[in-house]
Amino acid sequence: MSETQEVAVPKKNQRTLVGKIVSNKMDKTVVVQVESRVKHPIYGKVITRRNKYKAHDETNQYNEGDTVEIAEGRPISRSKSWSVVRLIEAVRVI
Numbered sequence: 001m002s003e004t005q006e007v008a009v010p011k012k013n014q015r016t017l018v019g020k021i022v023s024n025k026m027d028k029t030v031v032v033q034v035e036s037r038v039k040h041p042i043y044g045k046v047i048t049r050r051n052k053y054k055a056h057d058e059t060n061q062y063n064e065g066d067t068v069e070i071a072e073g074r075p076i077s078r079s080k081s082w083s084v085v086r087l088i089e090a091v092r093v094i
Contacts, residue, residue: 021067062087
């Protein structure tokens with residue numbers, strides 16, 4: 001068997017989300033916070049909902065504050081079934 005790097009490419013009907021990395025302290029794992037704005041069904045006020053997803057980062061190349069796209073896949077561990085697909089915007093270091 002040859003060991004090749006497998007790059008996560010989202011399929012046509014695969015779920016993808018865009019969010020900001022809030023933690024990269026684990027090995028090969030980042031925590032991505034995804035914000036979605038929904039309208040309250042009764043009051044009509046726009047509410048921001050936040051969900052956190054653990055995503056697989058094989059090379060540990062992403063840092064806190066980076067905006068990334070993640071794609072859903074088969075379960076990698078008990079709490080991790082998402083993979084980082086691409087970097088959208090890197091954090092600016094001052």
